[in-house]
Amino acid sequence: xxxxxxxxxxxxxxxxxxxxxxxxxxxxxxxxxxxxxxxxxxxxxxxxxxxxxxxxxxxxxxxxxxxxxxxxxxxxxxxxxxxxxxxxxxxxxxxxxxxxxxxxxxxxxxxxxxxxxxxxxxxxxxxxxxxxxxxxxxxxxxxxxxxxxxxxxxxxxxxxxxxxxxxxxxxxxxxxxxxxxxxxx
Amino acid sequence: xxxxxxxxxxxxxxxxxxxxxxxxxxxxxxxxxxxxxxxxxxxxxxxxxxxxxxxxxxxxxxxxxxxxxxxxxxxxxxxxxxxxxxxxxxxxxxxxxxxxxxxxxxxxxxxxxxxxxxxxxxxxxxxxxxxxxxxxxxxxxxxxxxxxxxxxxxxxxxxxxxxxxxxxxxxxxxxxxxxxxxxxxxxxxxxxxxxxxxx
Numbered sequence: 001x002x003x004x005x006x007x008x009x010x011x012x013x014x015x016x017x018x019x020x021x022x023x024x025x026x027x028x029x030x031x032x033x034x035x036x037x038x039x040x041x042x043x044x045x046x047x048x049x050x051x052x053x054x055x056x057x058x059x060x061x062x063x064x065x066x067x068x069x070x071x072x073x074x075x076x077x078x079x080x081x082x083x084x085x086x087x088x089x090x091x092x093x094x095x096x097x098x099x100x101x102x103x104x105x106x107x108x109x110x111x112x113x114x115x116x117x118x119x120x121x122x123x124x125x126x127x128x129x130x131x132x133x134x135x136x137x138x139x140x141x142x143x144x145x146x147x148x149x150x151x152x153x154x155x156x157x158x159x160x161x162x163x164x165x166x167x168x169x170x171x172x173x174x175x176x177x178x179x180x181x182x183x184x185x
Numbered sequence: 186x187x188x189x190x191x192x193x194x195x196x197x198x199x200x201x202x203x204x205x206x207x208x209x210x211x212x213x214x215x216x217x218x219x220x221x222x223x224x225x226x227x228x229x230x231x232x233x234x235x236x237x238x239x240x241x242x243x244x245x246x247x248x249x250x251x252x253x254x255x256x257x258x259x260x261x262x263x264x265x266x267x268x269x270x271x272x273x274x275x276x277x278x279x280x281x282x283x284x285x286x287x288x289x290x291x292x293x294x295x296x297x298x299x300x301x302x303x304x305x306x307x308x309x310x311x312x313x314x315x316x317x318x319x320x321x322x323x324x325x326x327x328x329x330x331x332x333x334x335x336x337x338x339x340x341x342x343x344x345x346x347x348x349x350x351x352x353x354x355x356x357x358x359x360x361x362x363x364x365x366x367x368x369x370x371x372x373x374x375x376x377x378x379x380x381x382x383x384x
Contacts, residue, residue: 009197016197023205030212037219041226048230055237059244097249098298099256100291117263117288123297126253151248153241178234179327181241181301183248 039162043081044174047160050078051176054085055156064184066091066152080163084171089154092181096125151183228369231361234327235371238301239357242329243375246299246353250377253295258379260291261336261349292334299355300330329357337376346382353377 058069072086103120156178161170250257262268266287333354341347357371 009195012195012197016201019198019201019205023201023208027208027212030215034215034219041222044226048233052233055240059237059240097252098294099253100260100294102259102291118290121263121288121290121294123294151245176230178237179241180237181244181329183244183251185244185247185251 039080040174042079043160043162044176046079046081047083047158047176050081050083051085051156051158051178054158055178055180058087058154058156059180059182064150064152064182066154069152069154069182077163081160082163082165082171083158083160085156085158087154087156089152089182091150091152096127099124099126151181153179153181155179224365227361227364228366231359231364231366231369232371234361235357235359235369236373237357238327238329238359239355239371239373241301242299242331242355242357243353243373246296246331246334246355247375247377249295249299250379254379256291257295257334257351258349258381260295261334261351261379262339263288263290264292265336265339265349267339296331296334301328327359329355331355332372344382346380348381349379351377351379 062069066089069087069089073084075082075084077083100121101124102117103122156176158176158178159171160176161167161173264287331353333352335352335354336349337352338350339347353375355373355375357373359369359371360367361369
């Protein structure tokens with residue numbers, strides 16, 4: 001009886017090995033998935049950093065020019081990431097802008113600081129063309145046009161994939177899309 | 186010896202099962218960590234989107250300041266309770282603003298169209314098409330608005346010019362359908378100096 005029980009341990013070890021093998025397959029698979037995920041996260045962070053740098057450059061340093069903004073860059077490598085980007089800029093035609101006027105009245109006792117101005121302020125719409133001309137005249141710019149002061153929406157799309165991944169479809173998997181608006185200042 | 190053998194009998198399977206249990210617990214905790222990290226990365230990205238929309242609001246505010254600098258200056262003066270027609274050369278005391286005469290109406294009008302969801306269709310954020318359109322939901326869209334335009338200091342310089350230091354605050358809102366939070370907000374602030382000088 002004792003001998004039979006001792007003999008069972010080999011079968012037991014075999015069963016244990018089988019269970020271990022079955023358990024190891026998803027574990028190894030999962031570890032691979034986690035490693036890929038970590039690599040993806042690193043690449044995504046690098047792509048995001050690139051996108052932010054480009055947005056800051058466009059907003060803070062680049063002169064206003066929607067035509068120059070529109071376009072796409074060739075694939076470039078940043079760290080361990082392949083990046084390609086496109087910028088789409090759309091100029092915004094301005095409608096009259098909201099402004100106000102102060103109603104004139106005869107001098108009041110105690111001066112303006114003793115008078116409640118709220119009732120004398122009323123909203124108006126100011127047309128860009130008039131403002132534009134006034135501003136252009138002040139600045140002494142020749143050939144004034146309605147486009148001397150303007151605004152554009154722009155969209156930056158950064159597509160990325162970890163360097164070494166051959167599948168081009170990876171670029172389209174999780175693009176980074178940022179929007180903003182730039183003014184001619 | 187007999188007792189030791191008996192104790193060691195049947196230990197391999199429980200040991201392996203225990204190992205599997207520990208490994209799977211570890212893996213599940215890794216899944217949890219990774220899922221939390223993904224959400225964090227996503228929220229960081231959405232936050233960045235909100236930040237750049239707020240920067241767009243600042244750009245629009247600066248453009249309007251450039252176009253209507255005098256109106257901005259006057260509105261700022263009235264919001265401090267100071268007469269906007271004050272001649273700085275004849276009255277050196279510009280700091281005695283009358284608090285009871287503060288009129289913010291002009292400033293409120295001035296900033297009323299500084300937002301992407303303006304009633305003017307041309308000022309709504311228009312990049313809604315293309316390959317990656319702006320995602321929208323029933324309640325939230327991507328947008329920005331200038332929430333504050335305050336004149337924080339108002340003083341006269343030795344050359345007779347009057348300076349206002351204005352503080353602009355723009356709030357950007359971003360929404361990502363994958364994010365659990367309905368909207369992410371980012372506030373961007375900028376200070377500008379407005380000077381009035383009579384030649």
